[in-house]
Amino acid sequence: xxxxxxxxxxxxxxxxxxxxxxxxxxxxxxxxxxxxxxxxxxxxxxxxxxxxxxxxxxxxxxxxxxxxxxxxxxxxxxxxxxxxxxxxxxxxxxxxxxxxxxxxxxxxxxxxxxxxxxxxxxxxxxxxxxxxxxxxxxxxxxxxxxxxxxxxxxxxxxxxxxxxxxxxxxxxxxxxxxxxxxxxxxxxxxxxxxxxxxxxxxxxxxxxxxxxxxxxxxxxxxxxxxxxxxxxxxxxxxxxxxxxxxxxxxxxxxxxxxxxxxxxxxxxxxxxxxxxxxxxxxxxxxxxxxxxxxxxxxxxxxxxxxxxxxxxxxxxxxxxxxxxxxxxxxxxxxxxxxxxxxxxxxxxxxxxxxxxxxxxxxxxxxxxxxxxxxxxxxxxxxxxxxxxxxxxxxxxxxxxxxxxxxxxxxxxxxxxxxxxxxxxxxxxxxxxxxxxxxxxxxxxxxxxxxxxxx
Amino acid sequence: xxxxxxxxxxxxxxxxxxxxxxxxxxxxxxxxxxxxxxxxxxxxxxxxxxxxxxxxxxxxxxxxxxxxxxxxxxxxxxxxxxxxxxxxxxxxxxxxxxxxxxxxxxxxxxxxxxxxxxxxxxxxxxxxxxxxxxxxxxxxxxxxxxxxxxxxxxxxxxxxxxxxxxxxxxxxxxxxxxxxxxxxxxxxxxxxxxxxxxxxxxxxxxxxxxxxxxxxxxxxxxxxxxxxxxxxxxxxxxxxxxxxxxxxxxxxxxxxxxxxxxxxxxxxxxxxxxxxxxxxxxxxxxxxxxxxxxxxxxxxxxxxxxxxxxxxxxxxxxxxxxxxxxxxxxxxxxxxxxxxxxxxxxxxxxxxxxxxxxxxxxxxxxxxxxxxxxxxxxxxxxxxxxxxxxxxxxxxxxxxxxxxxxxxxxxxxxxxxxxxxxxxxxxxxxxxxxxxxxxxxxxxxxxxx
Numbered sequence: 040x041x042x043x044x045x046x047x048x049x050x051x052x053x054x055x056x057x058x059x060x061x062x063x064x065x066x067x068x069x070x071x072x073x074x075x076x077x078x079x080x081x082x083x084x085x086x087x088x089x090x091x092x093x094x095x096x097x098x099x100x101x102x103x104x105x106x107x108x109x110x111x112x113x114x115x116x117x118x119x120x121x122x123x124x125x126x127x128x129x130x131x132x133x134x135x136x137x138x139x140x141x142x143x144x145x146x147x148x149x150x151x152x153x154x155x156x157x158x159x160x161x162x163x164x165x166x167x168x169x170x171x172x173x174x175x176x177x178x179x180x181x182x183x184x185x186x187x188x189x190x191x192x193x194x195x196x197x198x199x200x201x202x203x204x205x206x207x208x209x210x211x212x213x214x215x216x217x218x219x220x221x222x223x224x225x226x227x228x229x230x231x232x233x234x235x236x237x238x239x240x241x242x243x244x245x246x247x248x249x250x251x252x253x254x255x256x257x258x259x260x261x262x263x264x265x266x267x268x269x270x271x272x273x274x275x276x277x278x279x280x281x282x283x284x285x286x287x288x289x290x291x292x293x294x295x296x297x298x299x300x301x302x303x304x305x306x307x308x309x310x311x312x313x314x315x316x317x318x319x320x321x322x323x324x325x326x327x328x329x330x331x332x333x334x335x336x337x338x339x340x341x342x343x344x345x346x347x348x349x350x351x352x353x354x355x356x357x358x359x360x361x362x363x364x365x366x367x368x369x370x371x372x373x374x375x376x377x378x379x380x381x382x383x384x385x386x387x388x389x390x391x392x393x394x395x396x397x398x399x400x401x402x403x404x405x406x407x408x409x410x411x412x413x414x415x416x417x418x419x420x421x422x423x424x425x426x427x428x429x430x431x432x433x434x435x436x437x438x439x440x441x442x443x444x445x446x447x448x449x450x451x452x453x454x455x456x457x458x459x460x461x462x463x464x465x466x467x468x469x470x471x472x473x474x475x476x477x478x479x480x481x482x483x484x485x486x487x488x489x490x491x492x493x
Numbered sequence: 494x495x496x497x498x499x500x501x502x503x504x505x506x507x508x509x510x511x512x513x514x515x516x517x518x519x520x521x522x523x524x525x526x527x528x529x530x531x532x533x534x535x536x537x538x539x540x541x542x543x544x545x546x547x548x549x550x551x552x553x554x555x556x557x558x559x560x561x562x563x564x565x566x567x568x569x570x571x572x573x574x575x576x577x578x579x580x581x582x583x584x585x586x587x588x589x590x591x592x593x594x595x596x597x598x599x600x601x602x603x604x605x606x607x608x609x610x611x612x613x614x615x616x617x618x619x620x621x622x623x624x625x626x627x628x629x630x631x632x633x634x635x636x637x638x639x640x641x642x643x644x645x646x647x648x649x650x651x652x653x654x655x656x657x658x659x660x661x662x663x664x665x666x667x668x669x670x671x672x673x674x675x676x677x678x679x680x681x682x683x684x685x686x687x688x689x690x691x692x693x694x695x696x697x698x699x700x701x702x703x704x705x706x707x708x709x710x711x712x713x714x715x716x717x718x719x720x721x722x723x724x725x726x727x728x729x730x731x732x733x734x735x736x737x738x739x740x741x742x743x744x745x746x747x748x749x750x751x752x753x754x755x756x757x758x759x760x761x762x763x764x765x766x767x768x769x770x771x772x773x774x775x776x777x778x779x780x781x782x783x784x785x786x787x788x789x790x791x792x793x794x795x796x797x798x799x800x801x802x803x804x805x806x807x808x809x810x811x812x813x814x815x816x817x818x819x820x821x822x823x824x825x826x827x828x829x830x831x832x833x834x835x836x837x838x839x840x841x842x843x844x845x846x847x848x849x850x851x852x853x854x855x856x857x858x859x860x861x862x863x864x865x866x867x868x869x870x871x872x873x874x875x876x877x878x879x880x881x882x883x884x885x886x887x888x889x890x891x892x893x894x895x896x897x898x899x900x901x902x903x904x905x906x907x908x909x910x911x912x913x914x915x916x917x918x919x920x921x922x923x924x925x926x927x928x929x930x931x932x933x934x935x936x937x938x939x940x941x942x
Contacts, residue, residue: 253898
């Protein structure tokens with residue numbers, strides 16, 4: 040019992056986080072920046088931040104993850120990090136030769152008040168930025184929001200750096216949300232199947248799920264090209280998937296370049312995917328036979344296996360943009376969603392989850408942690424947990440099947456390659472859930488009730 | 494430079510050498526060049542990994558959530574009892590505290606945790622943000638300690654203070670505050686084991702050797718450590734220091750304050766393990782211990798040599814590259830690999846000192862590239878240029894090796910097998926063999942000779 044120290048009784052706990060269900064902004068910014076072709080993320084802070092974020096992404100994707108650091112010292116924390124950043128810019132363009140440097144801040148550089156726009160402007164004035172090269176930036180103080188907020192802030196940074204107001208063209212922008220490379224591929228699959236001309240940014244597919252080639256490519260072939268990013272201001276509209284990760288960017292692009300936006304849930308499950316497909320349809324897309332077929336397959340499995348879902352109690356933990364459509368989907372197919380916990384702060388989350396579940400009778404908490412979720416589960420046991428790798432402590436201690444989704448997943452593969460978004464993602468999600476439930480049933484059924492056909 | 498065809502950050506050319514070609518004066522122990530894709534971490538990371546294995550203490554991160562999230566149960570330091578160290582506790586500082594200070598939150602968090610877990614002690618890690626907003630952490634710790642009777646020890650581990658090595662120092666200073674907090678006479682024939690963190694149960698292996706030799710182990714710092722043992726550490730007669738980078742500072746402080754001498758040892762590889770045991774035995778100069786040691790070493794070696802010889806047949810002639818935390822580890826690895834017929838052609842460390850590199854140079858053969866504070870581009874160039882079959886490193890190096898199609902052995906926090914002592918050498922050889930001779934490499938284009 041690794042978590043033997045978790046008491047059942049829940050007491051108010053304002054000053055202390057135990058077993059965090061979030062991490063800090065910079066890792067989200069780093070992840071978003073990796074979705075730009077030939078971009079090197081840069082962490083403006085101490086060396087450790089950069090090392091930790093890279094290690095986290097490396098463990099999650101099993102891929103090399105590149106990012107540079109300003110390597111703050113005690114001196115820079117007193118006198119400011121301008122000199123470090125200026126040197127870093129010169130060194131990065133000379134040695135690593137990216138097309139874009141995406142600078143994000145840390146709690147340290149935010150608190151000492153480094154003015155990143157001023158420093159990058161100075162770098163440009165001093166000729167440290169070669170022609171045709173770019174620096175974009177995001178303020179990502181670790182003491183505000185979470186990793187999801189950081190992703191959203193880097194999206195704003197991308198728009199700030201590349202989007203310009205201009206004559207509208209026919210395409211639409213898609214901001215896919217803080218989702219896996221496989222999910223980004225799935226979004227592209229859907230838009231392509233519907234024949235919609237889109238620019239999706241960022242795009243980490245073929246960056247963090249690339250093939251084994253026997254060569255090390257500092258800049259893999261994926262990532263949204265700069266030429267596409269420069270077109271984002273001319274789009275006729277933006278579809279923002281996930282209000283927290285994609286919303287701020289979409290709003291900013293509207294303000295900056297007059298590109299209207301539609302805010303949607305992440306297309307997880309049938310209803311949310313339908314909504315996404317419908318939005319594409321309204322923008323000239325045609326619902327293809329291919330998509331109809333994929334949707335039909337999901338319904339087929341659901342009807343074939345509904346008896347295994349109906350009434351089962353579930354606990355969910357993860358990021359708000361995922362949890363809302365997930366709650367909706369699981370409720371839609373008969374699950375009884377009991378506990379929903381996110382580490383990311385934001386009061387709106389509570390109402391959104393209750394709406395998705397269609398009930399007030401559900402335990403929801405934002406700015407919370409795994410310790411609290413564990414206490415909820417001790418008070419009301421569930422049949423299934425959906426969450427990231429850290430859920431496994433609770434799953435083991437309480438003997439509950441676990442389906443891994445979210446960030447981070449350090450102990451399984453698959454999330455890089457197979458989506459949970461779209462109809463095909465829904466199919467995979469059901470498969471994973473079914474396998475977890477049925478494996479558990481097989482493992483625990485008494486001999487006389489052990490079934491061959493399920 | 495013999496390696497001019499690669500384009501390095503110019504300031505780095507004093508951190509890369511090729512033995513036999515270059516004159517050798519490593520400019521190490523310095524902060525990474527700004528803008529480099531360094532594989533290094535910060536002071537906080539250093540302190541956190543050193544103190545983390547103390548299993549019956551609270552480890553509270555006073556700072557932003559990232560520092561806590563990334564150090565939550567990531568090191569395979571095993572405990573034979575309590576598992577408190579594997580939990581993640583954080584004050585999760587928000588904007589409000591950044592403006593008004595985080596002292597109230599810290600105080601409340603400590604009271605809450607002490608009430609909840611009744612720990613033997615609490616370590617409070619000061620991160621960048623806690624340092625920069627100027628919280629008086631020392632005062633709060635003292636206050637809570639006075640009120641609860643539980644030792645509450647601040648760790649001066651602000652990330653910007655330097656590299657991991659500076660964090661090791663801070664951790665040693667925190668440990669020093671616990672050592673000697675109980676009274677008691679010196680314990681005859683006794684040692685403390687410093688600098689082993691019980692990754693995959695290694696401390697247990699080492700401890701058992703000493704027990705077989707007839708030597709008392711007072712405390713293990715910090716593998717499978719308990720606060721109570723640490724308090725008694727001043728009663729030992731000798732400190733044996735494994736990972737010199739992390740714990741030498743503590744050994745020096747203990748020598749100064751308690752007159753306890755120390756010896757540097759390594760439990761990695763056959764010669765080093767044998768030497769460590771004999772050196773310890775020599776120190777005590779006791780006939781019985783000497784005989785026990787001889788018996789132990791000869792029995793163990795007789796047991797493992799046939800196994801190693803078998804593996805050597807499969808690995809002979811392969812080439813290895815290393816990139817590890819400390820130079821001591823690198824030196825041991827070069828020797829251990831030689832035992833199974835593998836030649837080291839690239840050796841690098843994150844935090845080696847000048848003296849460490851001098852020793853590393855003497856154990857390497859001509860043509861070996863030696864680097865300090867490297868980065869992935871550099872490493873991958875060397876790995877291909879030198880036609881390496883095996884790469885040994887940590888988290889960030891693993892996918893690099895696999896992308897290139899090279900075997901890999903984790904010699905850092907993520908390893909799952911015990912590599913210490915004589916049996917550890919066999920485990921190491923098996924793991925190396927399993928990876929180097931995996932059939933999957935035949936699918937990698939450039940390696941299909």
